[in-house]
Amino acid sequence: MKTRQFLRAGLLSVLGLVGLPALALDTPKERPILTVSGKIGEKNAGDVARFDMKMLEALPQHSFTTRTPWYDKPVKFTGPLLSDLLAAVKASGTTLSAVAINDYKISIPIADAQQPLIVARLLDDKPMPVREKGPLFVVYNFDAKAELRTSVFYERSIWQLKALDVQ
Amino acid sequence: MWPAANIARWERRHWTLAILALLFVTLTPLGWIQWRQVRLLDNVASNQVDSIMWQAYQLERELSRLDDAVHSAQMEPDKADPWSLAERYDIFLSRIDLLTKIPRRDLIEGASTYSGAQQQLAGFTQMADPLFADPEALLRNTEALERLDKATDDLLPVLAELTREANRAVARFVDERNAQLQQQSHLLIGLAAMQVVGLLAFVGLLVRHIRKQQRQYARLQKLSRDLTAARDQAEAANHGKSVFLANMSHEIRTPFQGLLGMLNLLSDASLTSQQRDYLQTARDSALHLLGVLNDILDVSTMESGTLKLSLAPTHLRTVVQEVDGLMQVAARDKGLSLDIYPAADLPEWVEADATRLRQIMFNLINNAIKFTPQGSVMVELARTTPASGGIVITVRDTGVGMDADTVSKLFTRFYQADNSLRRRIGGTGLGLEISRNLARMMGGDIQVSSQPGVGSVFTVTLRLTEVEAPDDASTAPGESSHSRRLRVLVAEDHPINLKYMSILLEKMGHDATFCENGQEALQLLARDEYDVVLLDYHMPVLDGLATTEAIRRLDAPASQIKVILVTADVVNDTRKRALEVGVNEFASKPLQAEDLQRALSRCGLLEEPENSVPGLSVQRHTGPFPLSSYEMPVRLPDPPEPVASVIDTESYSEVMAMMPEDSLEEMLGTLFEPPEGTVHVLLQALADKDRAAVGYNAHKLKGTSMLMGFRALTGISARIEHLATRTEDPLTADLGPQLLREVERTQDALRRYELSQKSPALTLH
Numbered sequence: 001m002k003t004r005q006f007l008r009a010g011l012l013s014v015l016g017l018v019g020l021p022a023l024a025l026d027t028p029k030e031r032p033i034l035t036v037s038g039k040i041g042e043k044n045a046g047d048v049a050r051f052d053m054k055m056l057e058a059l060p061q062h063s064f065t066t067r068t069p070w071y072d073k074p075v076k077f078t079g080p081l082l083s084d085l086l087a088a089v090k091a092s093g094t095t096l097s098a099v100a101i102n103d104y105k106i107s108i109p110i111a112d113a114q115q116p117l118i119v120a121r122l123l124d125d126k127p128m129p130v131r132e133k134g135p136l137f138v139v140y141n142f143d144a145k146a147e148l149r150t151s152v153f154y155e156r157s158i159w160q161l162k163a164l165d166v167q
Numbered sequence: 168m169w170p171a172a173n174i175a176r177w178e179r180r181h182w183t184l185a186i187l188a189l190l191f192v193t194l195t196p197l198g199w200i201q202w203r204q205v206r207l208l209d210n211v212a213s214n215q216v217d218s219i220m221w222q223a224y225q226l227e228r229e230l231s232r233l234d235d236a237v238h239s240a241q242m243e244p245d246k247a248d249p250w251s252l253a254e255r256y257d258i259f260l261s262r263i264d265l266l267t268k269i270p271r272r273d274l275i276e277g278a279s280t281y282s283g284a285q286q287q288l289a290g291f292t293q294m295a296d297p298l299f300a301d302p303e304a305l306l307r308n309t310e311a312l313e314r315l316d317k318a319t320d321d322l323l324p325v326l327a328e329l330t331r332e333a334n335r336a337v338a339r340f341v342d343e344r345n346a347q348l349q350q351q352s353h354l355l356i357g358l359a360a361m362q363v364v365g366l367l368a369f370v371g372l373l374v375r376h377i378r379k380q381q382r383q384y385a386r387l388q389k390l391s392r393d394l395t396a397a398r399d400q401a402e403a404a405n406h407g408k409s410v411f412l413a414n415m416s417h418e419i420r421t422p423f424q425g426l427l428g429m430l431n432l433l434s435d436a437s438l439t440s441q442q443r444d445y446l447q448t449a450r451d452s453a454l455h456l457l458g459v460l461n462d463i464l465d466v467s468t469m470e471s472g473t474l475k476l477s478l479a480p481t482h483l484r485t486v487v488q489e490v491d492g493l494m495q496v497a498a499r500d501k502g503l504s505l506d507i508y509p510a511a512d513l514p515e516w517v518e519a520d521a522t523r524l525r526q527i528m529f530n531l532i533n534n535a536i537k538f539t540p541q542g543s544v545m546v547e548l549a550r551t552t553p554a555s556g557g558i559v560i561t562v563r564d565t566g567v568g569m570d571a572d573t574v575s576k577l578f579t580r581f582y583q584a585d586n587s588l589r590r591r592i593g594g595t596g597l598g599l600e601i602s603r604n605l606a607r608m609m610g611g612d613i614q615v616s617s618q619p620g621v622g623s624v625f626t627v628t629l630r631l632t633e634v635e636a637p638d639d640a641s642t643a644p645g646e647s648s649h650s651r652r653l654r655v656l657v658a659e660d661h662p663i664n665l666k667y668m669s670i671l672l673e674k675m676g677h678d679a680t681f682c683e684n685g686q687e688a689l690q691l692l693a694r695d696e697y698d699v700v701l702l703d704y705h706m707p708v709l710d711g712l713a714t715t716e717a718i719r720r721l722d723a724p725a726s727q728i729k730v731i732l733v734t735a736d737v738v739n740d741t742r743k744r745a746l747e748v749g750v751n752e753f754a755s756k757p758l759q760a761e762d763l764q765r766a767l768s769r770c771g772l773l774e775e776p777e778n779s780v781p782g783l784s785v786q787r788h789t790g791p792f793p794l795s796s797y798e799m800p801v802r803l804p805d806p807p808e809p810v811a812s813v814i815d816t817e818s819y820s821e822v823m824a825m826m827p828e829d830s831l832e833e834m835l836g837t838l839f840e841p842p843e844g845t846v847h848v849l850l851q852a853l854a855d856k857d858r859a860a861v862g863y864n865a866h867k868l869k870g871t872s873m874l875m876g877f878r879a880l881t882g883i884s885a886r887i888e889h890l891a892t893r894t895e896d897p898l899t900a901d902l903g904p905q906l907l908r909e910v911e912r913t914q915d916a917l918r919r920y921e922l923s924q925k926s927p928a929l930t931l932h
Contacts, residue, residue, distance in 0.1 A: 069271075130260075133265075
């Protein structure tokens, strides 16, 4: 299992190196909503990489519908994969320290990104304002695996995300 | 609970059903409870039940932070960031949704605090939303800020109360869940207890069952031991009976042989035709009786397990010819045709007990003839197919046949196909049993198929090893002619026997040379050439076995001579020992023409044709043993009375009739003529107190006296022999005078008898 994970990680990094280097990271045209810092290879604002909603939209979009402890019915989440986002900044660490607008902080192992882990920007196909846990919501596909339905993964699902620090 | 008796009768499917039912009864509630627990845990996990408290607390906290932010804005509107103020408000709003829209809000939904708080929150947002729509304007509007500050201050205790309510709700929920778990645990314990009880009951039942089985097993074992003991007892008794029967048959047979011998001798005497007829009837009866006795002896020796096959290289065709020769007569007497067909590829020589092989064939063919009123009896001999070292003998008849029921009982003892037939045909009914036992001893068996009115087929399979022709088979049968004149050397110390044998051999057309003991026989053998030696088993100087051994040690060709042992002893042991030392054949005592003929032919010196000896009828007897031994019956004399009390006149007259006058004179001379006469030798031995010589000569005297019918002499000599050989008593001096007195009485009686014979009034007829 480990080996396979490594292989997949290796494949991802190769893709990151080969597929994307030509597109150097843009600079945000609008108000930045996400800051990525730490061990990253691509930066666009001094020592960090900043993203506005347009840049996140530009990444390949994924979506799934799942039940969560926070909504009384299944909801659809749409957004880029965390792995794509990390590849865009050529992240090379093992852990992400995620921070929310409400100052909530949590560590997410980068290995988690090997599964469909979305940085959601749409909820039921609608943008999320801050008052609806927006603008960004890191969310696991809880319905896909029983193992995900534990407090560890519920804790890692951070809403009102504003910054990621790669460690 | 089921009665234990039923359990014993349970079959596998009952047990399977019971176990399945037990498993179902115990596992189903268990499974159900487990499923409930899994559901409970899953619900708790996926719905984050306790998060309601956290959300309430977070909402309260965010309100505090919003309150702080509004305060700060009030204090220093210039420094405050309108957008972060608006963001604070948004975060607070997002917290409201988290509290009011999460799945487990039902925990506090019922509480009045919750609905109150909801109304107040709605009021607050209604008031605040327009204000925060333009945060920059809000910062400049002191009055609005104040209103906000007041509103948040009002809301704070409400939300604090809501937090406490959520805390209480969660606590209640946890209690409830604990209670549920506890209840389920109790249920589980109850079920487990039930299972334990059920299992214990089941185990108890099993233990009971096993105990019962053990008791039964013990009972069975005891029963089996008792039965074994009873069987052993019965077998011992049966064995004892068999041994007794064997002994008795032997005991009966012994004098019986004497009877037969005498009858044979009598038939050679000059008799009237009526006498001859009586004699023939007597002899037939005697032979029949002997056959019965032989059968019984066979069965009893088989049962006592002492019957042994004496295997020797056997020429199969000779055996077949013998059987053919003997049975043809019986078949012809009944007007049947008897055909025996030996297959061309039949083994020449086989390792077999010829006597027993012959007996099987006799029995089956005899039966076939018996039960076939008209038609034919056909016998075929062939190799077994596939050739596995054996032969098949098929006896086919066109007789009365049997139904299946009779066939199935055929081999049981004393069974005869038909009771009415039995009366008509006679026989012991032992023949088939004996034959089958013999066949089985030879590694084979007998099968029967039959159809009433059509006939029967008896099939004998025998496992006989094919062997090379023995070295001494140079004079193989077929080469010698029927009427071959043999040079016979006879070693026989008994004068009467000697005389008898000389007559017998002469009648059979052979040249006989006589000698008295083994030693003399050896000397004669070394000097002259003979075809066969007849040796008496008991002889002075060198007995039959010792002589045989000595003969086999001679130089060839004398050592190769055929030896026939003439013996009264039919015990297997003796025969075995005799065969070991090199005896070729046996003939029983007193010697009969047929026995001698058969012995000679078995030695390969003669064929055995049905009527090769003129004047000597061929005797048939079903027994496997040659008509065998006899010991002279010892009759002690009555008190002295004239002639008849001293001499058995009948016996004497028979002897007289049989022997030419000069032979009789000679024989009387061997008894009474001094100094060589047996009487005088015995007297001398008595005087010398030579115990061995006394015993030997007394025996000799007894034999001769008995044959001649000298009762008084028989009595005294028997007494002397008994004293000398069977006891340790001293040979008293009065024995000599007693013997002399008896001799005188005998001679006197003889004289008187001869006188009476000459007077016409006392003629025998």
